[in-house]
Amino acid sequence: MTSEEPSGNSLLLRFPRRIWSYVLGGLRTVRRVRGPAAQDLVGRFVLLVPAFAGSALIILILAFLWYEATPIFLDPQGGPSILVQPIWDPNRDLFGIAVFIVGSFVCTFLAIAMAVPLGVGAAVFLSEFCPLRIRTSIRMIVEMMAAIPSIVYGLWAYVVMVPWIRDSFAPAVQSNPLTSWMPWFQGSTNGLSVLAGSTILAIMLLPTVVAVSDDALQSVPRTYREASLALGATKTETARKIVVSAAIPGIGAAIVLSLGRAVGETMAVLMVTGNSLQIPYSLFDPTYVMTSIITNQLGYAFVFPLWRSALFAVALVLLLMSISFTIIAKWFVRWGMKTRGLV
Amino acid sequence: MAAWKHQIEIYDLSTWFGPKQVLKGITCHFSDNAVTAIMGPSGCGKSTLLRTINRLNDIIGNFRMKGRVLLEGEDIYGPQANVYELRRKIGMVFQQPNPFPMSVRDNVKYGPRLHGVKDGNELERIVETSLRRAALWDEVKDCLDDPAPNLSGGQQQRLCIARALSVDPPVLLMDEPVSSLDPISAAKIENLIVQLKKDYTIIMVTHNVQQAFRVSDQAAFLYLGELVEFDKTSRIAEAPADERTEAFITGRIG
Amino acid sequence: MGNEDQRSGVGCDQMVRDHASATSDEVSETPPSTPEQPEIEGKRRLLLWVKAQLLVRTRRELKDLLLKIVFAVAMLIVVLPFFLVVVHLAIVGLGGLTLDFFTTLPGPSLAGGIRNALVGTILLVLVAGGVGIPLSVLGAVYINEYSRPGRIRNLVEFASDVLAGIPSIVIGAFGFAFVVVFLGVGMGLVSGGLTLAFMMIPTVLRTTQEALRQVPVSLREASLALGATKWTTTWRVTIRAAFPGIMTGVLLSIGRVMGETAPLIFTSGNSLGVPTSIVGPASWVASLPYTIWAYVSDPRPYLQVKAHSTALALLIIVLAVDVVANYVSRKVTRRLV
Numbered sequence: 001m002t003s004e005e006p007s008g009n010s011l012l013l014r015f016p017r018r019i020w021s022y023v024l025g026g027l028r029t030v031r032r033v034r035g036p037a038a039q040d041l042v043g044r045f046v047l048l049v050p051a052f053a054g055s056a057l058i059i060l061i062l063a064f065l066w067y068e069a070t071p072i073f074l075d076p077q078g079g080p081s082i083l084v085q086p087i088w089d090p091n092r093d094l095f096g097i098a099v100f101i102v103g104s105f106v107c108t109f110l111a112i113a114m115a116v117p118l119g120v121g122a123a124v125f126l127s128e129f130c131p132l133r134i135r136t137s138i139r140m141i142v143e144m145m146a147a148i149p150s151i152v153y154g155l156w157a158y159v160v161m162v163p164w165i166r167d168s169f170a171p172a173v174q175s176n177p178l179t180s181w182m183p184w185f186q187g188s189t190n191g192l193s194v195l196a197g198s199t200i201l202a203i204m205l206l207p208t209v210v211a212v213s214d215d216a217l218q219s220v221p222r223t224y225r226e227a228s229l230a231l232g233a234t235k236t237e238t239a240r241k242i243v244v245s246a247a248i249p250g251i252g253a254a255i256v257l258s259l260g261r262a263v264g265e266t267m268a269v270l271m272v273t274g275n276s277l278q279i280p281y282s283l284f285d286p287t288y289v290m291t292s293i294i295t296n297q298l299g300y301a302f303v304f305p306l307w308r309s310a311l312f313a314v315a316l317v318l319l320l321m322s323i324s325f326t327i328i329a330k331w332f333v334r335w336g337m338k339t340r341g342l343v
Numbered sequence: 344m345a346a347w348k349h350q351i352e353i354y355d356l357s358t359w360f361g362p363k364q365v366l367k368g369i370t371c372h373f374s375d376n377a378v379t380a381i382m383g384p385s386g387c388g389k390s391t392l393l394r395t396i397n398r399l400n401d402i403i404g405n406f407r408m409k410g411r412v413l414l415e416g417e418d419i420y421g422p423q424a425n426v427y428e429l430r431r432k433i434g435m436v437f438q439q440p441n442p443f444p445m446s447v448r449d450n451v452k453y454g455p456r457l458h459g460v461k462d463g464n465e466l467e468r469i470v471e472t473s474l475r476r477a478a479l480w481d482e483v484k485d486c487l488d489d490p491a492p493n494l495s496g497g498q499q500q501r502l503c504i505a506r507a508l509s510v511d512p513p514v515l516l517m518d519e520p521v522s523s524l525d526p527i528s529a530a531k532i533e534n535l536i537v538q539l540k541k542d543y544t545i546i547m548v549t550h551n552v553q554q555a556f557r558v559s560d561q562a563a564f565l566y567l568g569e570l571v572e573f574d575k576t577s578r579i580a581e582a583p584a585d586e587r588t589e590a591f592i593t594g595r596i597g
Numbered sequence: 598m599g600n601e602d603q604r605s606g607v608g609c610d611q612m613v614r615d616h617a618s619a620t621s622d623e624v625s626e627t628p629p630s631t632p633e634q635p636e637i638e639g640k641r642r643l644l645l646w647v648k649a650q651l652l653v654r655t656r657r658e659l660k661d662l663l664l665k666i667v668f669a670v671a672m673l674i675v676v677l678p679f680f681l682v683v684v685h686l687a688i689v690g691l692g693g694l695t696l697d698f699f700t701t702l703p704g705p706s707l708a709g710g711i712r713n714a715l716v717g718t719i720l721l722v723l724v725a726g727g728v729g730i731p732l733s734v735l736g737a738v739y740i741n742e743y744s745r746p747g748r749i750r751n752l753v754e755f756a757s758d759v760l761a762g763i764p765s766i767v768i769g770a771f772g773f774a775f776v777v778v779f780l781g782v783g784m785g786l787v788s789g790g791l792t793l794a795f796m797m798i799p800t801v802l803r804t805t806q807e808a809l810r811q812v813p814v815s816l817r818e819a820s821l822a823l824g825a826t827k828w829t830t831t832w833r834v835t836i837r838a839a840f841p842g843i844m845t846g847v848l849l850s851i852g853r854v855m856g857e858t859a860p861l862i863f864t865s866g867n868s869l870g871v872p873t874s875i876v877g878p879a880s881w882v883a884s885l886p887y888t889i890w891a892y893v894s895d896p897r898p899y900l901q902v903k904a905h906s907t908a909l910a911l912l913i914i915v916l917a918v919d920v921v922a923n924y925v926s927r928k929v930t931r932r933l934v
Binding site: 039040042044046047050051052053055057058061064065068117118119121122124125126128129130138141142143144145147148149150151152153155156158159160203206207210234235236237240257260261263264265267271291294295298299302311312315318319322323325326327330 | 657660661664665667669672674676678681682685686689731733735736738739743753756757758759760762763764765767768770771774775779798826827828852853855856857858859863893901904905908911912915916919923
Binding site: 221223224226227228229230231232233234237241242245246338339340341342 | 397399402427428429430431434435437439441443444445453454457458489490491492493503506507510
């Protein structure tokens, strides 16, 4: 492919110039080839289209959300400050989305705090201590858990977990003198709460954390374990200090990606968090997360431009967060591998 | 407890992996502060024998053994035996260099930390001592915090030796320590082994007859799980007593 | 037997695992200390094992034992919700899984079956797969077989990773704003199916790419050496070899997409019947997850029960698809080894 420029290149911008010369070059080749080579050329061009579908899609999504969200950012009443305004009242044209950001943050943080230690611990058991026959059965169960749709988890949480929190857990914890003083156990509740939301989120995150961590641990070469044992370490010392440490790049990536999933989880959290516009101060307080407000209100809001724009702003925040998490996960894996000399 | 003559003594050792018998009735005593080579054709016996001494075969599910292995007079498979103490007293270097994916310094600190050394200065002292003994100090003293896998093959193996030495074990087991290295690194490490024998009892597995003759004081010839011959290396080299030994040495079986 | 068996006794492991290879003249002594009657002694062996574990003498060993228990407990806690969910669904919903349930429409009072949702889900998956699968498989073929490793390939891979992580409601909102409103397609089968396709594309693209990467280069080279064009090689050799892997990825993403609710809330509409057209109001389509969502939100108690039955049905279907996917993927490893 030569770099001959078409004669009228002063009319073209710099960027399309490359594509243009590529296309022209291709056209010239097409005139020259015959037979099987033509087949290959056609194939290459035909496949080009779907290949770019993926990247085109994401740019399209970004562009569209940005387009829809801009009005609220430009509006004098709104502007970028809506990110920190706590009052959401469409009737009065108040579109502060801070409540939802806080709600998502709290639920996600708690869910990760529960899921990561449990998940990594279970993965260590699975990889280092579990007899082979039991291991395959457990892996099968974990993969089935990962396949359960979020609406099904939501259904169970709504019908079983929420009443349990209302009727058993909250009364027990609030009457027991050991725990009744704790500030995060205060408040009366009907069960729809931060606790319910973050717990069901944690349950949904666990299978992925376990599976990815288990894979990461399994891929640590056996010889490291043997070297550690030969120095007189116990199996758990070996697991902790050598195996887990070697697998941190993979495990860390799993955690960051779980963060992204937690923030973006919709149905289960929607059904059990109570959807209240107050900022939660206790585990038993209800809350509103970003995904829920969009789900609840986009249908009504669509005909009201400012309201709709505010909801798309929330969607944009979600999108940017999930992009960031993906990038952070990739960067973390690269850093982890470099400091261990594994790259 | 009778006074022991040799640090490692083995009486009538037989081992099985499942139904398959790997070692058959092995009896031998390894001289202290000397290099004993265990040689023989490629097969399971040599490494199995070595790993039986530091009980590393325990991690394989269907391993069974019969007989006695004594370290300093005590049966290491006995009911009173503490396997972690045992492994502190017996160091191991593997065929493929396997430094942990951490810094050079942390690699050497790992062992002492495990066994209770907490003082930072003490740990640094151990790092330097071990690396000097393994003839690696001069090459890595300026980059102790770099990841160990970035070292060359020969350097990695010397690091593994330093790591094994960090807990000051009286016995060192080496499973074909240089077979995966280039000739120059291999030669360096062979010299190192000859130096180390002054302070340590070294038991080395090798399939390279010439290496056994170069480096060891005593040699054991293992063939199909049986201890065919066990004597001073010089004597075996000149006049092997068994025809199988001679076949192996001259290269007819390998 | 080479040097491999010297390394950490792995070779010994391999060798003794095939008991068939142990010839009679090698085993002269029987291994000692295995229990005399294994079946009867099974329980006693377990007790002995427990006793051996509890035989701690030093603080380090105690810490070791306690940590082992902690890890095991973590495993139990992780697995527990699976049984809680499945058992609960079965208790409440199993009774409702009659043949009528799957074959009748709900009727005006919603007292009937879920045929609308069942058919709807199948149709949506067909549309989503029809658009998403060719796009992603062909795209992956291009990336892996035709493009040069470099910035373009990295960019496309990065884009599909990011796309895979986007929350489902954001895709749903986008589907609504773009397909339903901007393109004017309106809610219904096409919009719902397309939105689901957006969710399928990144996963199928990545799994197809992985499957293609697993095909050894020597296969392609052999084909080209015989004079075949790249096109023929790709289609007749590479893809055929990667087919089980591609199939696994496709099945897994179908399973995932069947259970998605959020993308459909604003794009598929809902219907008490089966859609009679592809676009327009008559194309509004129900789906299993949407039905569960609608029934749970309804105060009528018999609908709560139906929600459980629908959830159980959805769960069984999704798990069945997953089992098939796993079976296919196991066939892959066996063929390539």
